[in-house]
Amino acid sequence: MFEFPADTAIAERVLWPSDPAEVQGMEDARFVRFVDDGGAVTYLATYTAFDRALLAPQLLSTTDFRTFAVSQLSGPFATNKGMALFPRKVGGRYLALSCWDRERSAITMSDDGHEWAAVTTLRPTPRPWELIQVGNCGSPLETREGWLVLTHGVGPMRAYAIGAVLLDRDDPRRVIGTLSDPLLVPSEDERDGYVSNVVYSCGALIHGQTLVLPDGFADSTVGFALIDLAELLGRLTASDL
DSSP: OEEOOTTSOGGGOOOOOOSGGGTTEEEEEEEEEEEOTTSOEEEEEEEEEEOSSOEEEEEEEESSSSEEEEEEOBSTTSOSSOOEEOSSOBTTBEEEEEOTTSSSOEEEEESSSSBOOEEEEOOOOOOGGGSSEEEESSSOEEETTEEEEEEEEEOGGGOEEEEEEEEOSSOTTSEEEEOSSOSBOOOGGGSOSSSTTOEEOSOOEEETTEEEEEEEETTTEEEEEEEEHHHHHHHHHTOOO
16 A cells, blocks of 8 residues: 655655565556446556566556555466556456457456456457557547557567557457557657667547547657547448458
């Protein structure tokens, strides 16, 4: 449990590794505003604890961004990096995006939000720019057309790009749309850095009819992409799987 003084600014509230599992860092936190069945709101974040040898998916929970509870996720499909929670239960169960096999995106399910013991691999047609690996760029965003999932794809020469997939609202295990081309790739002046040829995000949000996508390039530069939501959803619903 972490608790910050009430008089501190939110920008001053920094969580530092405090557990042996986190000795090498706390990575890639994916925050989501989670609404339970009764309408109560909790802000949850999955992140990766690293101890120089093993990865451990962890869960942060807060209602006020002052007090944070930490717990470790468990189960055969709470492994590797890249878990991202859905913002509400679907079909009475907690759902999360997972990259448990380190190659393909999947949806894992849980009765309590901690033990993840069931999984369905999502199988859209792989594109050339994501042949090596596909993962998520944060929690799904709910729209009238379905669950919008931003993805990161790894292609030849370990080049990263961001894509998008649309999942059925009632049964998110069913893919109903996917982009044939990347949504975002590094421009010429964004390719070189600490880790070259990478564009990455841990979450986006919808503001009106705009998708706001914060992203990092080459692990050295941070920017924002503003995307017309209706146009993106139109491309996804018209796509050929």
